[in-house]
Amino acid sequence: MIAWQSVGHMRWGWFLLSAAVLILLPLVTDTHTPTLLLIYALFALSLGMMWGYAGLLSFGHSAYFGLGAYTYAIAVINIGESTGPLLLSMAVPAVVAAVIGAMMFYGRISDVYMGVITLVVTLILFKFMSATAGDAYAIGAARLGGFNGIPGFLTLNVPGYPELSLFGLPTYYISVAALLLCYLLCRYILARSFGRVMVGIRENEARCELLGYNVPACKTAIFTLSAAMAGLAGCLYANMAEIVTPAVFSLKQAAEVLIWVIVGGLGTLIGPILGAMVLSYVKFLLGEQTLIDNSLILGVLLIVVVLGIPSGVVPALIRVWNRYLRRKRKREAQGAARRRLGIPSQEHP
Amino acid sequence: MNSVVETHELTMRFGGVVAVNTVNFSLQERELRCLIGPNGAGKSTFFKCLTGQYRLSHENGRVLIRGTDVIGWSTHEVVRLGVGVKTQVPSVMNGLTVQENLWLSARRIHGWTGADGAVDEIAGELRLTDVLRRLAGELSHGQRQMVEIGVVLIQRPWLVLLDEPAAGMTGNEVERLIAVIRRINESASVIVVDHDMEFVRMLGSTVTVFHQGAILIEGPAVTVLDDPRVREVYIGNRAR
């Protein structure tokens, strides 16, 4: 099998190392913030997969994150046990995405117009959820709570045993598992034909169609999968925060995930993950101080990255690393050639 | 009557302009046909009607490919019948290597295991072996045309539609192209759309001349290209 340059490949060494670090992390630090970072990383991965490899830019990916969070809260209040709600929190965003995606892609909507539509979807959800205050707005036993959201619901428990809560450290490990599994899933898809068709669609949609691939169906499928992952992240977020508010649908949340992906690096899987983790952590640290406003720093950072490193930080770092490797190899080859010819080696400047 | 392509009263309008005017066209199996005509004559529009690139309905007429009515079909459905299409503007996946371009096309027909072999075979035939690892976007215009032709042929279509395949090619490349087209024609029917009369003369096939959306004249290249009406249509347009 000839490796495809364009999708990258699985680096098992790094993966296992990262997994080990994540598993051992609780020994050295409290897991509250790391759990949040992992959740954001999963959210960013879902967008990065869809945008970086299929070329589908969603301006309102927060919609599926939020739907996952709200679905979990509403379902667990009504059902009383967490396994079903966990699955629903992936299914509901997936179904919504399938419908919206089909509508957009079979209608040949693309680019900027897709951006607007996806933005509008998250805005609608935001406005709607913000206005649902009062007892009249409830789904089953769950009051939607308007701007204040839904507090105090049951968090994840051992499947079948609602009394055995998984809050705290177990939720951290669940988040680790979720991120690692989703990463593996993405790698797997990219290594299969479907992943390659995705990349083909990103490069030249019309040509892919002329090759006989059903492009709208592929786009809808990837959009749905991405929404399911975002929904999972949202569900975990609800569990960690123990409250869901309309802020999950906000423009701010939608903007943040885009920024994580862009700064981290579009076109890689690890870029969005690192981007989310690093930027969220930086924001967390910045939030502690009031000298310079958060928005100011994030804004300047975004401008600088777009102007200076438009492909993102991770690809830039990879390029620098590759250049270093090439120069090192060249020097070694020159050194070997000199030895063969019997020329004494010079001092390198 | 072994027609591989037939159109019945095919009509296509853009606003007030009739781009294709009740065209009745037919192509036999294993035939090589050139569609020519000056710019705006409707040949490319006609071409796109055949390939599902417009949303047509039965008001537009009928298009039969090997007896199947493909009016209203989307592009990928038409391609899956076994039709290969090369568009006017060279359309390959620029960010992928030549090998990846070819592989993606081969995969659909030859499957995961057969695709690599098919890629090597086509690359050899079209002299693309040296550039397999290069990004398609970095190649010259003529080379990209060749890659696109490779991408089309690797699916072994029995009907091949080529829109201005020689555009931007060097003299050598054009000769190679003509040889390739003749070889394709040994196992598939071919329609070539072009407005370059010299290229068409070199191919030497039957020619259909389009003018203002309708077929003006049809016949062997030697007679048609020297026909005074055809010259007038070309020169008349140029003088305006």
Add this chain to the structure above:
Amino acid sequence: MDYAGVVTLEILYMIAFLALTSAGLAIVFGMMRVINLAHGEFVLLGGYATLKCSQLGINVYVAMLVIAPLLVGIVGLIVERLIIRFLYGRMIDTMLATWGLSLTLIGLVTLYFGPSAMSIPAPIPGYQLGTYQMGGYNLFIILITTALFVAMWGVLRFTRAGLIARGAMQGPDVVAALGYNPRTVYMVTFTVGAALSGLAGGVLAPLTGLLPSSGGAYIAKAFITVITGGAAVISGTLSSSIIFGTINQLVSFAAHPVIGEIAMLALAIILLRLMPRGITGRFFRDGT
């Protein structure tokens, strides 16, 4: 009868609000295919400039109609020179960079004016329409917006600058063919667009109040209005403003203001699905 009058005026006001706040974005999008996501903050800056001026004792009409557009225009010029001009042709990158700019501006505004809401009193008193108390200032806004669009149409149709602008809408090669440097034209366009945003902000400040986060509300609606309107600056913005403004207010009156907003957003999705190039991409071809 009075109620009909009230509803009509509210609809006209909403249309004017959308058109006024979208004008700057529409010019820049229609002529340069640039989507400036900091547009909301430009509007906001116009408002803050007016506030500062009125605090300094300057006549509020001068502040909102002259100083605000001038100041924000200058800001726009600086932004174009430092950021935008490197990103022409890269629509997504421009959107991201201007998003960054929007965050930066919010940060700066919060630093200088503080995070709490501020306001300017409306300079025109209210009046009675039957049993309803109406804001007189709304009429002023409707008037200003009408004057603005008439002026824009006039400039585009009858002046040389307008001809160049219409050429630019067709593409940079047309501008060059006319003998003008496209880069200069774009620079001026962006500046004018910024100035118009500043004007909108200044004019609306007495009515909406000022909060560093208000920019977000402006950009969302303006963005949707402009994209749905399509590339033609005047007819596009006006058509979508009319459609959205009417639906928004009618549904608001019939049901609830939030439902009105949601109806407007849902309508945007439907319109874009039916007309993927916007309203004017489908119906109007001459570019104005």
